[in-house]
Amino acid sequence: MSDLTPERYLAMYRDMHRIRKFETALELEFKRGNVPGMLHTGLGQEATQVAIAHTLRTVDGLFPDHRCHGLLFLKGTPGKLIMAELFGKATGICSGKGGSLHSADATVNNFGDNSIEGSFMVTALGVALGWKMQGEDRLVAVMVGDGTSGRGEWHESMNLASVWKAPVLYCCVNNGYAISTAVGFSHATENLVDFATGYKIPAEQVDGNDLPAAFAATQRAAEHIRSGKGPYFLEYKTWRWQGLFKGEFRPPEEVQYWKVEHEPIKLAREDLLQREWASEDALDQIAQEVDEEIEGWVKFAMESPSPDPNKATANVYAGWEDVQP
Amino acid sequence: MTIMTTVQAINDALGVKMAEDKSVYLLGEDIGWMGGDFGVTRGLYDEFGGERVRDTPLSEAAIIGAAVGSAMVGMRPVAEIMFADFLTECYDQLVNNAAKMHYMFDGQFRAPIVVRAACGGGFGGGPHHSQQAEGWFMNVPGMVMVAPTNPYDTKGMLIASIEDDNPILFLEHKALYGKKMEVPEGKYTVPLRKAKVAREGKDVTIVTAMKNVYDALAAAEKAAAEDISVEVIDLRTIRPWDRETVLNSIRKTGRAIVVTESPKTGGLAADLSAVISEEAFGDLKAPVARVCGLDTPIPFSLPLEKVILPDENKVLAAIKAQMKG
Numbered sequence: 105m106s107d108l109t110p111e112r113y114l115a116m117y118r119d120m121h122r123i124r125k126f127e128t129a130l131e132l133e134f135k136r137g138n139v140p141g142m143l144h145t146g147l148g149q150e151a152t153q154v155a156i157a158h159t160l161r162t163v164d165g166l167f168p169d170h171r172c173h174g175l176l177f178l179k180g181t182p183g184k185l186i187m188a189e190l191f192g193k194a195t196g197i198c199s200g201k202g203g204s205l206h207s208a209d210a211t212v213n214n215f216g217d218n219s220i221e222g223s224f225m226v227t228a229l230g231v232a233l234g235w236k237m238q239g240e241d242r243l244v245a246v247m248v249g250d251g252t253s254g255r256g257e258w259h260e261s262m263n264l265a266s267v268w269k270a271p272v273l274y275c276c277v278n279n280g281y282a283i284s285t286a287v288g289f290s291h292a293t294e295n296l297v298d299f300a301t302g303y304k305i306p307a308e309q310v311d312g313n314d315l316p317a318a319f320a321a322t323q324r325a326a327e328h329i330r331s332g333k334g335p336y337f338l339e340y341k342t343w344r345w346q347g348l349f350k351g352e353f354r355p356p357e358e359v360q361y362w363k364v365e366h367e368p369i370k371l372a373r374e375d376l377l378q379r380e381w382a383s384e385d386a387l388d389q390i391a392q393e394v395d396e397e398i399e400g401w402v403k404f405a406m407e408s409p410s411p412d413p414n415k416a417t418a419n420v421y422a423g424w425e426d427v428q429p
Numbered sequence: 430m431t432i433m434t435t436v437q438a439i440n441d442a443l444g445v446k447m448a449e450d451k452s453v454y455l456l457g458e459d460i461g462w463m464g465g466d467f468g469v470t471r472g473l474y475d476e477f478g479g480e481r482v483r484d485t486p487l488s489e490a491a492i493i494g495a496a497v498g499s500a501m502v503g504m505r506p507v508a509e510i511m512f513a514d515f516l517t518e519c520y521d522q523l524v525n526n527a528a529k530m531h532y533m534f535d536g537q538f539r540a541p542i543v544v545r546a547a548c549g550g551g552f553g554g555g556p557h558h559s560q561q562a563e564g565w566f567m568n569v570p571g572m573v574m575v576a577p578t579n580p581y582d583t584k585g586m587l588i589a590s591i592e593d594d595n596p597i598l599f600l601e602h603k604a605l606y607g608k609k610m611e612v613p614e615g616k617y618t619v620p621l622r623k624a625k626v627a628r629e630g631k632d633v634t635i636v637t638a639m640k641n642v643y644d645a646l647a648a649a650e651k652a653a654a655e656d657i658s659v660e661v662i663d664l665r666t667i668r669p670w671d672r673e674t675v676l677n678s679i680r681k682t683g684r685a686i687v688v689t690e691s692p693k694t695g696g697l698a699a700d701l702s703a704v705i706s707e708e709a710f711g712d713l714k715a716p717v718a719r720v721c722g723l724d725t726p727i728p729f730s731l732p733l734e735k736v737i738l739p740d741e742n743k744v745l746a747a748i749k750a751q752m753k754g
């Protein structure tokens with residue numbers, strides 16, 4: 105279990121900025137028409153993602169959800185390869201075949217998102233089962249939204265992970281809504297830990313915008329899993345900046361609270377200053393360095409070639425390139 | 430050589446692979462100490478233990494999800510879906526995840542799973558225990574369907590399927606479980622994607638699979654008495670099917686009948702007849718004929734079921750009609 109040292113805290117602070125900058129740059133390029141498809145961002149949820157990233161080792165598995173661009177590069181994939189994938193370029197981590205919703209990197213045990221929301225709850229169970237059967241000391245984190253807790257796979261996965269004592273870290277990102285539907289309106293509970301305790305999985309609720317709290321909870325969960333006791337369920341209470349495709353739909357007081365008063369980077373900054381672990385100047389410096397780094401990734405993606413059309417039919421089957429698609 | 434039923438041949442193939450390769454394991458409902466609804470896994474639990482012969486709850490999505498996830502990290506799962514009708518319960522896992530994985534992540538991950546499922550009607554199983562499922566998967570790039578017709582092919586093709594790197598639906602027709610023949614002990618394989626000429630002939634070709642191969646052979650025998658020489662092709666692999674063997678035969682005979690137990694519209698028969706018409710139109714002396722299950726659910730009562738499903742007499746009538754054409 106890692107303690108929250110000044111070095112760790114500052115590295116996490118930097119990573120929150122990297123996510124913030126990555127998503128902001130991406131939104132801009134999306135509006136400019138350089139990023140095809142649909143866009144979901146992790147803006148506002150940086151602390152939760154960073155707490156998870158700083159707990160997972162490279163050998164651990166990750167199933168990122170649709171708001172996890174940041175986690176993709178924090179898991180170890182060079183950020184420019186993620187950016188290029190989102191631009192649909194040949195240099196992308198999946199050669200442009202996956203995009204934002206399917207960016208996997210086998211070399212760092214990122215198993216990719218599955219945009220049939222919640223379906224990969226059972227895939228994560230399978231990875232955990234496989235590693236357990238192989239005697240591997242690894243855990244698998246699966247990111248899943250509150251709006252997905254109605255899916256059958258949620259429940260099938262948790263039941264069997266509990267029975268099999270599978271090393272799954274369920275990271276439930278409760279940002280209050282599916283697309284427009286409030287979690288308490290469409291589920292039997294708005295505290296999603298209730299589901300987990302029903303399956304006899306140890307569960308905790310944590311403020312997902314409070315970085316030290318989210319980090320400590322994630323560390324506790326990982327320690328539990330690594331000691332061989334089976335799955336753990338964490339519900340991170342957070343809030344996404346992105347509203348509906350058409351704009352903001354949530355009450356102004358709610359927006360004010362989450363986006364201004366309880367905004368995760370602001371909270372971390374105040375906390376770091378209060379602990380006297382960094383100066384204002386040092387923190388400003390971090391933000392500036394990050395800006396340059398991410399601009400470099402955007403430039404790489406912009407300048408990368410599009411995929412070769414001849415590759416459109418490649419890799420449908422494993423080892424059967426002779427089958428005519 | 431030992432005389433084995435199809436059930437014993439499947440059991441033997443599983444035992445051979447489990448003894449040889451520690452990554453091979455089984456999961457499904459009631460497959461453990463009980464040995465499965467059809468007795469296919471009988472004895473394997475005693476031999477290999479509950480870790481490798483895993484009883485699951487009625488969670489078809491989790492069965493396939495766990496299989497896929499574990500396969501992504503090097504396991505070789507063989508999942509049993511008790512009745513093919515229940516494949517709809519894990520359709521998403523197969524269609525959107527297993528079958529797309531190799532393509533969407535551009536070859537970084539594979540899903541080498543085998544999903545065994547008992548299919549087919551003719552025994553009063555009614556609308557939810559009689560289905561032929563292949564039509565549901567014909568339209569799924571990346572999916573493989575294997576459906577042998579005798580114990581020898583079944584054992585060899587199941588071993589080949591477990592060793593293959595693609596997701597494979599291994600369809601076992603219930604009417605063929607009791608078929609008996611000599612089967613070699615130990616390991617051997619029968620290649621995937623190769624159809625077999627089950628009977629040679631020169632006047633008309635019947636292309637079919639599973640239980641209907643026996644209907645076609647019986648009809649061919651009767652037709653021979655009337656001097657009609659019928660060639661019968663047992664597809665053995667349904668998707669992707671062996672174009673070369675099928676088209677060569679039709680170029681030789683100039684007449685084609687396709688027979689499937691599944692409904693006529695939009696399935697295997699539709700695909701076979703479309704490709705035959707596209708590729709061998711110039712060689713055809715008559716339009717391709719289809720003898721298929723009618724476009725209805727499968728009724729419970731046996732006299733009603735008989736109306737719906739193809740049989741030897743319906744195939745014989747089609748042979749005679751072809752020869753007039």
Ligand SMILES: Cc1ncc(C[n+]2csc(CCOP(=O)(O)OP(=O)(O)O)c2C)c(N)n1
Binds near residue numbers: 171251282283
């Ligand atoms: C099975 C499935 N149903 C519906 C959708 C469409 N959809 C995409 S995201 C979403 C809402 C998900 O809400 P939540 O899990 O809370 O994630 P959030 O976007 O709030 O982070 C919906 C309905 C989908 N992708 N998959």
Ligand SMILES: [Mg+2]
Binds near residue numbers: 277279282
């Ligand atoms: Mg949500």
